Amino acid sequence: MKKLPRKFFERSTLEVAGDLVGKVLVFGDKKAVITETEAYFGDDPASHGSRGVTKRNFPMFGPAGHTYVYFIYGMYFCLNITTEKEGFPAAVLIRGVRVLDTNELFNGPGKLCSHLGITKKHNDIDVCRSGLVYVADAGIKLKAKKTPRVGIKKNAHKKWRFVAV
DNA sequence: GAATAGATCCGC
DNA sequence: CGGATCTATTCA
Numbered sequence: 007m008k009k010l011p012r013k014f015f016e017r018s019t020l021e022v023a024g025d026l027v028g029k030v031l032v033f034g035d036k037k038a039v040i041t042e043t044e045a046y047f048g049d050d051p052a053s054h055g056s057r058g059v060t061k062r063n064f065p066m067f068g069p070a071g072h073t074y075v076y077f078i079y080g081m082y083f084c085l086n087i088t089t090e091k092e093g094f095p096a097a098v099l100i101r102g103v104r105v106l107d108t109n110e111l112f113n114g115p116g117k118l119c120s121h122l123g124i125t126k127k128h129n130d131i132d133v134c135r136s137g138l139v140y141v142a143d144a145g146i147k148l149k150a151k152k153t154p155r156v157g158i159k160k161n162a163h164k165k166w167r168f169v170a171v
Numbered sequence: 172g173a174a175t176a177g178a179t180c181c182g183c
Numbered sequence: 184c185g186g187a188t189c190t191a192t193t194c195a
Contacts, residue, residue, distance in 0.1 A: 060192070
């Protein structure tokens, strides 16, 4: 499998979010096909990065190809991968994966993080350099469908969610 | 220092 | 539809 280069993540967030569907997320010895993503970037009020850099969202402002893991609702972690250029807040939320081998399906950012064991320890990891966490192209072709994002109130009508059909 | 909203999930 | 459960951010 080919590990995706930083160049892949340095494109527009919407393109990266769409292209990530069908790619393989490698986390330690686990591999999972990404089936669902959402895009968060710029001054979109639903994005954590829309009101400037903070202690929580700083990876969104860093270089592309880094993880951004945050804790939400007191119980769940959510995994993002940052995109675009350094200084511009942008990331793709991984919402759903299908684990290879076991064929388990995790539809939801909180569920996939708890099952794969993703925690705050994995925040701000460079997926282009790390051998532990990265994204690869396994030659799988999945078509992505654009739908409205879920779980947000602001800018909810924007079709920035990509689901494998 | 205190209040509160939050990129969720599950059970009723 | 409400509760669990806690943190970062916002507000006073």
